[in-house]
Amino acid sequence: MRALLVLFSSMLALSLNLSTVQAADKLPVVASFSILRDITQQIGGDHIAVIGMVGPDADAHTYEPTPDDAKALLNAKLIVKNGLGFEPWLDRLVTSTETKAPVVTASKGVISHTMVDDGETIPDPHAWHNLANAKLYVNNITQALIKVDPANKADYTRNSQAYLKEIYRLLAEAKVKLGNLPAGNRRIVTSHDAFGYLGQAYGIQFMAPQGLSTEREPSAAEVATLITQIRKDKVKAVFMENIKDARLLQQIADESGAQIGGTLYSDALAAEGPASTFTGLFEYNMNTLHAALSK
Ligand code: ZN
Secondary structure, X not given: OHHHHHHHHHHHHHHHXXXXXXXXXXXXXXXXXXXXXXXXXXXXXXXXXXXXXXXXXXXXXXXXXXXXXXXXXXXXXXXXXXXXXXXXXXXXXXXXXXXXXXXXXXXXXXXXXXXXXXXXXXXXXXXXXXXXXXXXXXXXXXXXXXXXXXXXXXHHHHHHHHHHHHHHHHHHHHHHHOOOOOHHHOEEEOOOOXXXXXXXXHOOEEEOOOOOOOOOOOOHHHHHHHHHHHHHHOXXXXXXXXXXXXXXXXXXXXXXXXXXXXXXXXXXXXXXXXXXXXXXXXXXXXXXXXXXHOO
């Protein structure tokens, strides 16, 4: 009996050691928010362990980093950020921790929109909602992984190509589903201006009571102006966002007579279900818009 116990405990110790070794073998990567965490994971596969700072259904615009985030940046071999002014809190933390990890800007090469927000001209950071830009994200992250871990270049390249194939399939589907919406059904409302790139790609006009960032609450006068505009322009539908409280949108829908079109995933993945991956998020948004606007 005793011999068996010794045998069992040494087997347990061995398997624990093995799993520790396997985890330690993976390249530690930090991504600033859930959408980048997933894209990076798809490319890195089994070779990397990615930590996402801002989690699913959470708002990156108002995020405050934790001491664990600082530790993760110090331990990382690669840091992935969106850029275009989306994560000023990450830039500050990279500077203050003096981490040696290289930082890759996933949106590098994107032709950005600028918008006026609170009297200031700023770039629109939400570039991932156009899949043509997502292709650049995938290429930038793939090159960065290969640079820090050249031994696994073949796997990163293969994963990247398989992932791009899925993105091309969705691009073709979106061209049909969003490109052919009736002309009168192309004006909609969301809580914050996250979908400018999607709107530009498919000729859909998104309006929002909040600007590009979610940091500022709209005034009563701004909400009243939007409601008047919805009535005048015969806006088809109002959409909730997963990262935002739905009450304001509900009020706007009630007072303007616009229908509720469903929930769109803007700046974060869902914790579970179909929108819990980036391609799943795009497909979910595309199908939600199509269902509400194609009638
Ligand atoms: Zn946003």
